[in-house]
Amino acid sequence: MINHCHQFCCCNYQEQPWTMLKTDHEDLIGNDKYYGFAVDLIDVISQVLGFTYEIIIVHDGKFGSKLTNGEWDGIVGEILSGNASMSVAPLSINADREAALDFTKPFKTRGITVLIKTPKSQSSFWQFMLPLSTTVWLLVFMSFIVLSISLFFLEKVSVARTNVMPKLDSVTESGWFMFASLVGGGAEAAPTTLPGRIMSSGWWFFSLILISTYTANLAAFLTVKKINPPISKVGELIDQSTMKYGTVSDSGVETFFKSSKVDPFWRMYEQMALFDDMMVSSTEEGLSRVLDGDYAFLWDNSVNSYLVTTQCEFTEIGPAFDAKGFGIGLPPGSLYLEQLSMAILKLADSGRITEMEYK
Template identity: 35%
Template sequence: MGRFGNWSEERGWKFNNEFANRWEFEIDSDAETLDGLKLRVVVLLEEPFVLRAENSIGYEGFCIDLLIEMSQILKFTFSIIEVSDGTYGIEDESGRWSGLIGVLQRHEADLSVSAVTITYSRAEVIDFTLPFMHLGISVLLAKSAEDEQKSGLFTFLEPLSFSVWISLVGSYLLVSCTMWLLAKFSPYEWYDVQQIDSRDRSIDEHKNQFNILNSLWFAVGSLMQQGSDVIPRAAATRIVAVVWWMYTLIMISSYTAQLAAFLTVERMTTPIESTADLVSQQKIKYGTLSNGSTMNFFRESKIPIYERMWSVMQSTTPTVFVNSSREGIARAKAGNYAYLMESSMLEYYMERDCQLQRIGGLLDSKGYGIALPKGSPLRDILSRTVLRLQERTILEALKNKWWKDKSG
C-alpha cells in the first residue's frame, strides 16, 4: 500500500501529489467547509429518496434535500448524474461492479446520496459515511378481502347465502298473509266481545284476533322460538302454523350448524404474523428486489430459517424476484405474494396505501450511508456533517416531510 500523505499539527493531513491528483482536491482533516468545491453526485431514482422534478436541480426527494442541506453547511456546489442502468449494481467474476457502485468504483463520481445500503461486499470496493438512516428488512403483505370483512357489521349473515335469506323473508311474509286471509274467512277465528257504549248499553262486537299485525307478530315469534299470545283456532290456520313451525325449526338448526362451522374454520385459519408463519406455509410466495442488498442478505445468511427462505425463493417458478419496489408491491396487492423489502420504503408505501401491512418485526439491522469512492478524503467531513444534521433533528424533519407530510 502506498503512502497517501503526511500529517502535521499545522495543516493536518497533506495528501501526496499522486493521491491529490486522483481526487483533484485537497482537504484538511479539521476542515469545516469544502471551500466552493463542485462535486459530481451520482443518484438512483427510488421513491421517496430521489425523484425527477421540474425545478432548477431536476430532482427532488429526501436525499436531494439532504444533499442541499449538506451543501449549505459545507459550502460546496454539485452536479447530479443519474446512473444509466437504474441499478445499485452487482459484482462480476473480475471484481468489477455495475450500476451505481460501479460508477463510484471507477471514480466517475465523487459521491452518491441515494438509498444505498451499507453492506460488507460494497464496503470492500467503496467507502461509506456514518449512516443517515437506520432500517432493516421487513415483510410486506397486502390485506385480503377476508381480513377486511372479518369485523363487519353483517358478518352474522355469512353462514347462509343471499338467496336463502331472501327465501326466508319471502316465506315469512307469505305465511303471515296466508294466516291473515284464512283467519278472515274462517268462522272459528271470529269471536264476540261485549263493550259498553257511552250510554252504558252493552254492545256485542264481532272480532278476529288474526289481523295483519298479529299475523306478522305470530310468524316472527315462531321464527325466533319465542311463541306468541295469539293462538290459531281454526283447522286451516293451525295447519299453516304447524308447517311454519317445521320450516323455522329446520332453518334455525341449519343456521346454527353453519354458524358453528363458519366460526370454527375462521379460528383454524392461522394468520401470518411472523417470518416463521410465512416459511411454514406454501400458499403465499415471497421474494425480494433482484440483485439488491435484501437479496444478498438471504443469499449470504447462515441463519437456518433464512437459508430455507433463500432456497425456496431460488426454486420457485415463475421467479419471485422483481425489478423494482413498485413491481413487488403490485404483486403483493394482486394476492398470495409477500414482498421482502427495506423497512424505510415499506413505511413510506404504507402511509399511502391502507391495503398494505407489515408482518412481524425487522429481520436485520443496517443503514443507508453516503457512498464514496474508496479512500475518498470527503468521508470524514461528510460523516461529521451527518452527525450534525442528526443532532439538529434535521434528518428526522426531512423524513417526516417525505414520509408523512406528503402522504396525502
C-alpha cells in the same frame, strides 16, 4: 469546509421516499426535478459544507453487486468508474461494499419487513351477527327457549298476585314477552306471579348486559376496518404455498438471505433461488407484483412504511430484522470522508435528520 467551487456528482437511486420525480418534472431541469429524503439530505449537507452538486440517477437501476469479472455494477460501479463523486441513496453498508468504497457514518438505519397487498374486507348479509360469536348466539337462543317455557309453567302453577293484567296463559305469550324484553319493546301480557316476576327481572338484567355488549361491538365493527392478513410474521412464508415471495436481485436484502445461516432465512433463500419468478429486477417490479396479488415483497422497512402510509393497497408485516446502516458512499481514499461524516453527525444531533424523516 469543502470549497464552494467544488461540484459533486451525486448518484441516486430513484425510489420512494428517497428520490422521486416531481409531477411537473418535464418542465424543470437539473436538481429541481427531484424531491425526497435523499434530495433533502444532500441539499442540507451541501449548505453546511459549502459545495454544489448535480444529481444523476444510476443508469442500470441497481444498488451495486460484484460481478464475476471483479467489476461492480449499480451505484458502486458508477462511483468506482468516476461517473459519480458520491452516492446519496438507500445503499446499505455491508462487507463487500465497504471493501470497495469508503462510507460515511450512517445517516439512517434500515431493517427488512414484508410488504403484501391489503386483503379485501369480507362483507356479508349476516354481518350484523359478527359482534357476538356463534356460541354466544346459540346460548342466547337456548336460554330464550328454556326461560320462555319455564316462565309459562311458573305462571300456570303459581298463585297470581293480581288479576288486572292479562296472564301469560301460553308458551307463545311467554316467548313473546321474553323477546319483547330482550329488544326493549313492550308486550300486552306480563307475569302476574311472584316467581314469574323474579325470573323476568333476572332476564331483564341479562338483556341489559347483552344489548350493551352487542351495541358496543357492533359500533367497533362498523367503524374499524378489520384486516386479516394471510401471514403475521416473516417466518410464516416458508410454511405456506399460496403466496410467492422474493426481493430485488443483487441487493443488500438478497445478500442477507444468501449469506444467512439462521432458520428460516436460509430456507427462504433456497426457495427464492429455486424458482426464477420469485426474484425481481427492481423495486418497481416488486411493488407491481404485490399489487397483482399473491406475492410478498421483502424490502427496506423505510420504503414499506412510506408506501403503507400513503397507499391503502399495501400492508406491512413486521417486525423488522437485519438492521443495517445507510451511508454516503465515496471513492476509496476520499478527502471529504471525515467532513461528510461530521456533517451527518451534527445534523443527527440537532434533530434535522429526524425532521426530514417526518417530512
